Amino acid sequence: MECSKNTEPLESLKRIETFLQSPPLDDTNAPHYVEQLKALRNLCARDPAHQNAISEHEKFNEQLHQLLFVNSITPKPPQTLQLMALQLLANAIVQNPNSQRNIWQRHGAAIVECGLVSPLGPHTNILLMIVYNVLKGAAVSNMEQQALCAAVRAWQTIVDERSEDSYEFLHFLFEHFIVHGGHNTVRYYAHLTPGERIFFLEYLVHYLRQDSPNGHIHQFLLKYITKEFNIKSDRILICKPDSAQMPATDPMPAREAYALLRVIASATGSEFYADKYVSEQSLFLNVSSLLRCLAQVGKESQNIFTPMNKLEEVALTSKISRDFETELSFELKTLLVRCIANLLYKNPANQDYCIDTQLLPTLLECTNMDARNPLLKEWSILAIRNACYGSPEIQAMISNMTNKGAAQNDIIDELNLDMGALRIKPSR
Numbered sequence: 001m002e003c004s005k006n007t008e009p010l011e012s013l014k015r016i017e018t019f020l021q022s023p024p025l026d027d028t029n030a031p032h033y034v035e036q037l038k039a040l041r042n043l044c045a046r047d048p049a050h051q052n053a054i055s056e057h058e059k060f061n062e063q064l065h066q067l068l069f070v071n072s073i074t075p076k077p078p079q080t081l082q083l084m085a086l087q088l089l090a091n092a093i094v095q096n097p098n099s100q101r102n103i104w105q106r107h108g109a110a111i112v113e114c115g116l117v118s119p120l121g122p123h124t125n126i127l128l129m130i131v132y133n134v135l136k137g138a139a140v141s142n143m144e145q146q147a148l149c150a151a152v153r154a155w156q157t158i159v160d161e162r163s164e165d166s167y168e169f170l171h172f173l174f175e176h177f178i179v180h181g182g183h184n185t186v187r188y189y190a191h192l193t194p195g196e197r198i199f200f201l202e203y204l205v206h207y208l209r210q211d212s213p214n215g216h217i218h219q220f221l222l223k224y225i226t227k228e229f230n231i232k233s234d235r236i237l238i239c240k241p242d243s244a245q246m247p248a249t250d251p252m253p254a255r256e257a258y259a260l261l262r263v264i265a266s267a268t269g270s271e272f273y274a275d276k277y278v279s280e281q282s283l284f285l286n287v288s289s290l291l292r293c294l295a296q297v298g299k300e301s302q303n304i305f306t307p308m309n310k311l312e313e314v315a316l317t318s319k320i321s322r323d324f325e326t327e328l329s330f331e332l333k334t335l336l337v338r339c340i341a342n343l344l345y346k347n348p349a350n351q352d353y354c355i356d357t358q359l360l361p362t363l364l365e366c367t368n369m370d371a372r373n374p375l376l377k378e379w380s381i382l383a384i385r386n387a388c389y390g391s392p393e394i395q396a397m398i399s400n401m402t403n404k405g406a407a408q409n410d411i412i413d414e415l416n417l418d419m420g421a422l423r424i425k426p427s428r
Contacts, residue, residue: 011043011050012040012043012049012050012053012054013053013057015036015039015040015043016040016053016054016057016060018036019033019036019037019040019060019063020059020060020063022036025075025077025081026075027075030077030078030080030081033081034080034081034084037081037084037085037087037088038084040054040088041084041087041088041091044088044091044092044094045091045094048095048096048098048099051091051092051093051094051096051098051099052096052098052099052102054088054092054099055092055093055096055098055099055102055103055106056102061102061103061106061107064085064088064089064107065106065107065110067081067082067085068082068085068086068107068110068115069107069110069111069114069115071114079121079122079123082123083122083123083126086123086126086127086130087126089103089107089130090126090129090130090133093130093133093134093137094133095137097137097139098139100133100134100137100139100140101139101140103130103134104134104140104143105140108134108140108143108146109146111127111130111131111150112131112146112149112150112153115127116128116150116153116154116157117153117157118157118160118161119161120154120157120158120161120163120165120167124154124167125167125168125169125170127150128150128151128154128167128169128170128172128173129169131146131147131150131151131169131173132147132169132172132173132176134147135147135173135176136176144184144188145188145191147173147176148173148177148185148188148189148192148200149192149196150173151170151173151174151177151203152192152196152199152200152203153196153199154167154170155170155174155199155200155202155203156195156196156199158170159199159202171213171214172214174203174207175214175215178204178207178217178218178221179214179215179216179217179218180215180218181218181221182218182220182221183220185218185221186220186221186224189224194252194253194255194256195252197256197259198252198255198256198259201225201256201259201260201262201263202259202262204217204225204263204266205259205262205263205266208263208266208267208270209266211270211272212270212272216272216273217267217273219276222267222273222276223276225260225263225264225267226264226277226280226283228260229257229260229261229264229283229286230282230283230286232253232256232257232260233257233260233261233286233287233290234290235253235254235256235257236254236257236258236290236294236328236332237290237293237294237297238253238254251328254328255328258328258332258335261287261332261335261336261339262335264283264339265335265338265339265342268339268342268343269338269342274342274345277342277343278347279349280343281349281350281353283339283343284340284343284344284347284350284353285353285357287336287339287340287343288340288353288354288357288359289357290336291333291336291337291340291359291362291366292357292359292362294332294333294336295333295362295365295366304324304327304328304329304372305329305332305333305372307368307370307372307373308324308370308371308372309368309369309370309371318371324371324372327372329372330372330373331372331373331374332372332373333366333370333372333373333376334373334374334375334376334379337363337366337376337379337380337383338379340359340363340383341379341380341382341383341386344383344386344387344389345386345389346386346389346390348390348391351387351390351391351394354387354394355393355394355397359387360384360387360394360397360398363380363383363384363387364380364384366379366380367380367381367384384398
């Protein structure tokens with residue numbers, strides 16, 4: 001047995017030499033290349049010495065790198081060969097700190113930059129598995145930032161391709177950062193590009209919609225997101241392109257603030273996280289102020305914040321261009337009112353601020369249909385209900401409002417109805 005251990009590493013080196021001395025790759029000898037890599041892959045499971053021999057061989061790794069990450073190589077390697085090469089790298093790093101360091105040093109940057117972009121395929125989960133195993137092995141110092149970038153870029157590609165495939169190691173990676181990362185994740189998040197930060201936040205929204213399947217999001221991360229929104233929320237108001245003379249602004253900061261708001265809207269309505277926001281009065285004041293500002297801006301001129309509540313705009317059969325659905329303003333008021341409704345629920349402090357800031361009139365204005373803000377009416381009614389709950393003062397304010405007749409409603413006007421009823425006869 002001892003003799004076997006002394007001679008087995010030579011078998012992996014022999015396979016490597018056979019691979020390197022093979023004739024140039026073409027359609028006829030591709031199976032030979034696959035066979036050699038498959039044998040090396042299987043040897044990795046027998047002895048760490050094989051893993052070390054593979055990860056330390058410089059020329060062999062150069063060949064693997066060309067096969068996997070150099071798009072200009074001709075002829076293009078068949079997918080079966082590339083998948084076998086990836087499986088070899090994945091097996092070479094299992095529970096081996098030395099090979100993890102070597103493999104990541106040689107291929108890590110290419111995995112992050114080139115390997116996790118469109119198009120996705122069977123190789124994607126193998127690459128993510130390599131990133132995850134190196135990350136959890138903790139043998140490579142300062143690779144957390146690269147690992148987070150890899151996860152975000154893979155998620156971005158999934159969103160762009162509208163892929164419904166399952167990539168379990170992607171979720172393992174995100175779990176490491178959003179459930180266990182805490183303070184460190186905040187630091188890595190801050191070093192992402194604005195575009196990458198937005199996709200990170202979009203993943204959080206997805207995670208919250210799935211009811212946090214792999215554990216609760218770290219409280220420190222949620223607090224940081226709230227803080228970031230409070231700092232950056234005013235950037236949304238800058239994106240109001242209603243003047244030809246107004247200089248163009250970078251939309252990315254405003255879109256990041258929007259993404260932060262989406263996370264908060266989901267988290268404040270979750271039974272797992274709602275209690276974390278009970279004392280966040282600064283957040284309530286911020287979203288309330290922003291809602292009132294948007295309502296006022298929408299009245300000043302025809303712009304992206306002006307409600308679209310004419311019949312031809314809200315009808316499902318409308319022929320009006322739906323381009324507005326791609327604008328920053330789409331669903332913005334709905335998200336703000338949704339946050340307000342969640343933050344008002346059984347929260348006397350926020351109910352008092354609702355009175356002090358005269359928020360009720362704005363919430364009442366939001367009970368009209370608006371094509372820019374689906375479900376705005378429903379969330380506004382819930383917000384008013386939560387404001388009234390257990391608050392005699394707000395209830396009195398509502399009951400003492402003077403009835404001045406029907407509120408202005410473009411849809412009612414277009415249908416030529418004056419406090420009447422619209423009867424719809426079912427088709428036969």
